[in-house]
Structures are given as structure tokens and as C-alpha cells.
Amino acid sequence: MSDTSSVLRIVWIYPDLLSTYGDQGNALILRRRAEQRGxxxxxxxxxxxxxxxxxxxxxxxxxxxxxxxxxxxxxxxxDGGLKRAAERGAAVLAVCAGYQIVGQSYGDDDDNPLPGVGILDIHSGRGETRAVGEIVADVAPELGGGRITGFENHQGRTTLGPTATPLSRTVAGIGNDGSTEGAYQGQVLGTYLHGPALPRNPQLADLLLRMRVGELPPLPPSWGEALHEERLAAAL
Amino acid sequence: MSELPLRAQLAAVVGKGAASLSRATGRGDGSVIGGKVALKVEPDLLAQLSRGRRIALVSATNGKTTTTRLIASALQELGPVATNEHGANMPTGHITALANQPDAREAVLEVDEKYLPRVLEATNAAVVVLMNLSRDQMDRASEINLLAKKWRDALGRTQAHVVANADDPLVAWAGLGANYATWVSAGQRWKEDSWCCPECGGHLKRDPDPHWECPECGMRRPDATWSVDNENDSVVDPGEQRWPLRMSLPGDANRANAAIAMATAAAYGIPAAQSLPRLQEIRSVAGRYTSVVTDGVEVRLLLAKNPAGWLESFSVLDPPRVPVILSVNAQIPDGKDTSWLWDVDYSVLRGRRVFVMGERRTDLALRLETDEVPFEVADRVSDVVAKVKAESPDITKLDVIANYTAFQQIRADYGRVE
Structure with a gap:
């Protein structure tokens, strides 16, 4: 948690520009899973x-x-605020368009490269086809492993630079390129699982919380785990 | 009909046959299949069937079917009106509607948002009615900023008269592309898709509601000549005359639809004194807002397909002691992606008995759990009715809010109620 207060501060960046697919869900689940632990x-x-x-x-x-x-x-x-926060060790979860722009570069609608915020060593461009549908991926073991489920709807294709590591391996769907999904670098996580990625994957929510508060007591199963299982079964 | 080339006449007749078949076999309203068969035979049929008619097109994310029905009712002052009243809002449905009413000089067509530019071009419509644009089924729909741009460009290429909601920035910006416009202050409850200036992307200044303007480029809300006054349940016309609405259809969304319909009728020379009584008579539209009485419980069906629609539905719910069923599917017509559930604030349902149903009820369950709304899981409306009646015999009403295919399933259970 931040050095000066005992409140976990969840910062939702630009809901007026970057809030297309139920993105609010990530903030709500982080809050709920934190508050259930006091x-x-x-x-x-x-x-x-x-x-x-x-x-x-x-x-x-x-x-x-x-x-x-x-x-x-x-x-x-x-503005520079996000970059300063990431340098200070804040946790970041960037999804879909947000994932692309925290990288080094991303493509505009004619696929001209534009500079990103540069807190994740990735480059994104436009693919030939749009990736739309359920996606399943296996999270990197060093992040705790486990399977994640989501919905993707993008035309981006993302390549990772030497400083970034894949967040997961794609099992179904496209993600970065059909073989890996998302990326992380320190405490900055990016993914093509759009919108409510955390509601569908409670373990990802806990991963972000642990980055700021350390070990967490387990919670009793919620509808989040039920949804996680249901969507995995539906996609595979 | 006689001015149509033979091939087009044939196509229209063949299409009608297929529609009767679809209805007779109980597979649908017959509006889509008839047009599909006809389009195969004659691709220019829509343009040909439009000739010699005065056509109004109605488009929006929400309220298209209802507003089309309201305008068609009002225009009956002028004679027979061709209309696609079953919500078949793509060119196949338009062809069926026009072919079924060959003698109607007036036509009012509901148009899917994506199809508006090409239908406008094919029909050379005299009037285009636009109400709202918001996020909707994004796994298959276009991005709405892009859609607004296409509307704006298409309108600029015609002489169509636009009747549009000035309070929705994206709609107003699209409407400003037209050469003639009537602006209606019809309100906008859901604002989450219009914080950005459609012209330059700046953060819009949106107070006092319903005013909006861009501090960066100066783009601003056009001055409206018609306006809705929700608090006083009335519409104010360009002559400052106030018309008490007293609609049978519930809620602010339908006050907005009524104001738009009155302004459209006025553009045809039909005064409010004549149009309004026709609007007031309408009680339900293609099953929307309809009530069925089952086991002594009045079950009311509300259709809500996207966050803006759910917000409107919550606002017309009966008092808190009336239980509510929420039902969500994710089939192709609904959108396969249920992310939008997280854009809706369900906390307004606290204190109410809530049931979740539908193929994606687990999504709903997690959503309600997160908003701390207690709920029960159910399979069918009839099960809920039985349970509620057994436990609280004094309950006589039940509201159902469902998205598209969930709504149609429930409606089919009650014999495709209108």
C-alpha cells in the first residue's frame, strides 16, 4: 500500500476515453476482494x-x-503521472487498447506506429483479421500459473521486446499473436482479455493485490470462481 | 405496384409467399425471410419499391421499434403507412414492409444503425429520425464514433430532413451533417459514451444538463425547438405550447420517443393536437412493455439490450415490493460478449426481491454479488411466479427485464404476446 496511508488506492485512468467493455468491473472486483480481507x-x-x-x-x-x-x-x-507511478512500483493492469498504449508503440487505424507511454516493452500493430471471441490462456508459472478466461475483440498483434515477458500462453483464441497472451514487466500487466478480466479471473485480481499488500488470506468461493469454471468449460 | 418492372413485381410476390410460409410454420414474424427471398431475385428492389413514396427512416441504439410505431401511427392521419412494425430493420425487412403495402404512399422504416447510410441512399428518404447512440453488442456492431461519422457523411449527400435529439452529442453531430434539421431536446440518461467531443475529442462540458459544449473546439449542442419536460410529463412545441403527454407506454425514454414522434409528425404538417392522441393509445410494441396475467400474477416484460436500455428499464420498475426477474443470454443477436453487464449499476435493485435467469445467469450472479444485491437463481418465469405466489400470496405483479433472445424466449412461452 502507499507509504502515507492505509487505504489501497485504485486509480481508474480515463473512464471518459478508455471504458468500452465493462472496464469498471476490474475496479469493483479489486475493491471487493480487498475489503473482504479488511x-x-x-x-x-x-x-x-x-x-x-x-x-x-x-x-x-x-x-x-x-x-x-x-x-x-x-x-x-x-501528463507523465502514470509513468512516475509505475517507476515507483505501483501495480498496473492495462487491457485491450490500454494494453497497447502502455507499450513502446502501437498502430493507428492505418497502422502507422505511434509512441506509447513506454512502461511495458511491447510493440503493437494491426493484424489482417479481427480477433473476436472467447480466449483461454495459461498464466506464466512465476506469476502463480493457472488458467485465465476472457473475451477478446481487437485487431492488434503485439510483439514483446527483451524486457517484457508473456503474461500467458494462448490455449484458445489469439491474444498477442496466437501463441502468447499479454505481457508483464515488473508490476505492469497488460492483456487483450478485455473489460472485466478480473471478475472472470479472481486469481489475477489477487495477483495485483499481492503486489501492493503482500500475502493475502484465502476467500471463500464466490460466483467469480463459478463463472471462471463455466467460461473455461464453454471455451474449450 | 404497376409501375414496378416485371422482375421486381415477381420478386415482391415471391417474397410475400415466403413470409406467409414463415408465419404459418410459426418460425417468426415472417418479415425477414420474405425480404431475403425477394432480394435474391432483385437486388435493386428496395430502391424500386421506394419510388413514388415519401419515406421516413428511424434509427438509434435504443427505441427504434417503439418510435417507428409511434411515427407510423401519427402519419396515419395522412392515409395508409407502410412500416416494418416487427423490428425487422435490415433491407430484407424494408422490402417486405414496402411490398406488403403497395398502395401506401407514406412509409416509416426502422433501420439498423449500421445499415442507415445504404438504406438512405437506396430509398432516397425524405425524413431521417435519430434518437441516441450508445455502446451495444460490440462483438459485432461498429464502433459508435465511426457510426456517427458515417451517418453524418451520408446525410450530407442527401436532401433529407433530419429530426434528431440535440441532447445526445454523437447524434447531434451526425445530424449536423444534414441540410435540414429539426432539433428536439429529448434528454440523455446514459452519458458514458459521450464525454468526448465528436468533432475533436476534447472532454465535453456537460452542465447544466442537457447543454453540452466542447471547451477545445467550440462545438456545441444545437438549439432545440421541441423539448421534453419529464418532471411535468409534457412536451413543449416550437410555439412554446405545452402538451401534457399521458402516454400509456412508461418512462422517460418513451417521453423522448413521443417528443421525437410529435416533431416528426409536425414536419409532415400534422399538428400535435392530432398526433398526440394517436401516440397515447399505444400500450405495447412487439411485446415490449406488455403484461401477461399468469396464476393471478401480472408479469410485465421489459426489453433491455445494452447498458443504456437497462438504465431506462430500472427507471420504470414497479415499487420495490414488486419482484424483478433479470434474464440474460449471449446468442448472436444479443452479442456473445457479456462485458457490458459491468457498465450497469445494479445497486438500485437493493431492497427488491431479484431473480436471475438465462444462459448467462452466472455472469449476472457475480455482477449482483459484487454490487451487494441479494438474488435467487431461477430457470423459468413460471417457476418464479409459483414460488413468489406460494411465499407471498399478496404479490400480484412481477417485472421481467431481459435482453433480446431471452426476451423472445419468454415472449414465446406466453404465445408471442404483443
Missing amino acids: IRTEILHVHSSDPVPAEGDVYLLGGGEDRPQILAANRLRA
Whole structure:
């Protein structure tokens, strides 16, 4: 948790630009799973006209259409708050369009490369076809392993630079390129599992929480685990 | 019909036969299949069937079917009106509607958002009615900013008169592409898709509601000549005259639809005094808002396909002691992606008895658990009715909110109620 307070600060970046597919779900599940363990939380909505505070614990970036994505990237680069937070060791979960723009570069609608925030060593461009549908992937063992399930809807193809590591191996669906899905670098996580990735994968929510608060007591099973199992069974 | 080339006449007749077959075999309203067969025979049929008619197109994310019905009712002041009243809103459905009513000079067609540019071009419509744009079934629908751009460009290429909601920034921006416009202040409850300026992407200043403007490029809400006053259940016309609405259809969304319909009727020269009584008579539209009485319990069906629709449905729920069933599927017409459930705030349901149903009820269960709304899981409406009646015999009403195929399944259980 941040050094100056005992409240876990969840910062939702630019809900006005990057909130297309139920992205709010990630903030709500983090809050719920923290508070069930007696951790007080606060969710901050940071609009694109406002500065990004550097003192948050977990930063969330969601999905967006092409033009809002470019606006968000430009504003985040000019603002600098997210980069400072990541350098301080904050946890970041960036999904879909948000995943692309935290990287080194991403493609606009004509696939011209544009600069990203640069906190994750990835480069994204446009693929030939759109990846739409259920996706299943196996999380890297050093992050605790386990299977994740989600829905992807993007035309991006992402390659990882030497500093980033795949978040998972694709079992069904496309992800980065059909073989790996997402990337991480320190405490910055990115994924093509769009929108409510954490509600469908409680273990990912706990991974982010552990990055800030250390070991967590287990929780009794919730509908999150039931949904996780149901979606895995449906996709495989 | 006689001015149609022979091939087009044949196509229309063949299409009608297929529609009767579809209805007779109980597989649908017959509107899509008839047009599909006809289109195969004559691809230009829509353009040919449109000739010599005055056509209004109605599009939006939500309220298309209802508003089409309202406008078609109002225009009956002028004579017979061809319309696709069953919500078959792609060119096949338009062809069926026009072919079925060859003598109607007026036509009011509901149009799927994506198809609006090409239907506008094919029909050379005189009037285009636009209400709202918001996120909807995004695994197959276009991005709405892109959609608004296509609407705007298509309108600029015609002489169509637009009747549009000035309070929805994306819709207004699209409508500003037209050469003639009537602006209606019809309100916008769901604002999460319009915080960005459609012109430059700046963060819109949105107070006092319903005003909006962009501090970066100066783009602003057009001045409306018609407006809805939800608090006083009325519409104010361009002459500042106030019309108490007293609609049979519930909620603010239908007040907005009524205002748009009155403004559209006025563009045809039909005064509010004549259009409004026709709108007030309509009680349900293709099963929406309909009630069925089963085992002494009145079950009301509300269709909600996306976050904006769910928000509107919550606002018309009966008082809290009336239980509510939520039913969600994720078939192709619904969108395969249920992410949108997380855009809806369910905490307003706290204090109500809630049941979850449908193929994706586990998604609903987690969503409600997260918003701390207690709920029960159910398989069928009839099971819920039986349970509620056994446990609380004084309960006489039940609301059902369902998305598209879930709604149609429930409606079919009750004999495709209108």
C-alpha cells in the first residue's frame, strides 16, 4: 500500500476515453476482494482533463475505440503521472487498447506506429483479421500459473521486446499473436482479455493485490470462481 | 405496384409467399425471410419499391421499434403507412414492409444503425429520425464514433430532413451533417459514451444538463425547438405550447420517443393536437412493455439490450415490493460478449426481491454479488411466479427485464404476446 496511508488506492485512468467493455468491473472486483480481507479501498476516477496522481496503488486502463485510444495515449504521455507511478512500483493492469498504449508503440487505424507511454516493452500493430471471441490462456508459472478466461475483440498483434515477458500462453483464441497472451514487466500487466478480466479471473485480481499488500488470506468461493469454471468449460 | 418492372413485381410476390410460409410454420414474424427471398431475385428492389413514396427512416441504439410505431401511427392521419412494425430493420425487412403495402404512399422504416447510410441512399428518404447512440453488442456492431461519422457523411449527400435529439452529442453531430434539421431536446440518461467531443475529442462540458459544449473546439449542442419536460410529463412545441403527454407506454425514454414522434409528425404538417392522441393509445410494441396475467400474477416484460436500455428499464420498475426477474443470454443477436453487464449499476435493485435467469445467469450472479444485491437463481418465469405466489400470496405483479433472445424466449412461452 502507499507509504502515507492505509487505504489501497485504485486509480481508474480515463473512464471518459478508455471504458468500452465493462472496464469498471476490474475496479469493483479489486475493491471487493480487498475489503473482504479488511483492506480499506478508494476508487479514483481520473478523467482525461485531469492530472494522473502518482500516489496510487493499482492503476487500471481499459479499452477504447481508435480515436479515443490515440487521445488517451497523447494525454498520458504529456501528463507523465502514470509513468512516475509505475517507476515507483505501483501495480498496473492495462487491457485491450490500454494494453497497447502502455507499450513502446502501437498502430493507428492505418497502422502507422505511434509512441506509447513506454512502461511495458511491447510493440503493437494491426493484424489482417479481427480477433473476436472467447480466449483461454495459461498464466506464466512465476506469476502463480493457472488458467485465465476472457473475451477478446481487437485487431492488434503485439510483439514483446527483451524486457517484457508473456503474461500467458494462448490455449484458445489469439491474444498477442496466437501463441502468447499479454505481457508483464515488473508490476505492469497488460492483456487483450478485455473489460472485466478480473471478475472472470479472481486469481489475477489477487495477483495485483499481492503486489501492493503482500500475502493475502484465502476467500471463500464466490460466483467469480463459478463463472471462471463455466467460461473455461464453454471455451474449450 | 404497376409501375414496378416485371422482375421486381415477381420478386415482391415471391417474397410475400415466403413470409406467409414463415408465419404459418410459426418460425417468426415472417418479415425477414420474405425480404431475403425477394432480394435474391432483385437486388435493386428496395430502391424500386421506394419510388413514388415519401419515406421516413428511424434509427438509434435504443427505441427504434417503439418510435417507428409511434411515427407510423401519427402519419396515419395522412392515409395508409407502410412500416416494418416487427423490428425487422435490415433491407430484407424494408422490402417486405414496402411490398406488403403497395398502395401506401407514406412509409416509416426502422433501420439498423449500421445499415442507415445504404438504406438512405437506396430509398432516397425524405425524413431521417435519430434518437441516441450508445455502446451495444460490440462483438459485432461498429464502433459508435465511426457510426456517427458515417451517418453524418451520408446525410450530407442527401436532401433529407433530419429530426434528431440535440441532447445526445454523437447524434447531434451526425445530424449536423444534414441540410435540414429539426432539433428536439429529448434528454440523455446514459452519458458514458459521450464525454468526448465528436468533432475533436476534447472532454465535453456537460452542465447544466442537457447543454453540452466542447471547451477545445467550440462545438456545441444545437438549439432545440421541441423539448421534453419529464418532471411535468409534457412536451413543449416550437410555439412554446405545452402538451401534457399521458402516454400509456412508461418512462422517460418513451417521453423522448413521443417528443421525437410529435416533431416528426409536425414536419409532415400534422399538428400535435392530432398526433398526440394517436401516440397515447399505444400500450405495447412487439411485446415490449406488455403484461401477461399468469396464476393471478401480472408479469410485465421489459426489453433491455445494452447498458443504456437497462438504465431506462430500472427507471420504470414497479415499487420495490414488486419482484424483478433479470434474464440474460449471449446468442448472436444479443452479442456473445457479456462485458457490458459491468457498465450497469445494479445497486438500485437493493431492497427488491431479484431473480436471475438465462444462459448467462452466472455472469449476472457475480455482477449482483459484487454490487451487494441479494438474488435467487431461477430457470423459468413460471417457476418464479409459483414460488413468489406460494411465499407471498399478496404479490400480484412481477417485472421481467431481459435482453433480446431471452426476451423472445419468454415472449414465446406466453404465445408471442404483443
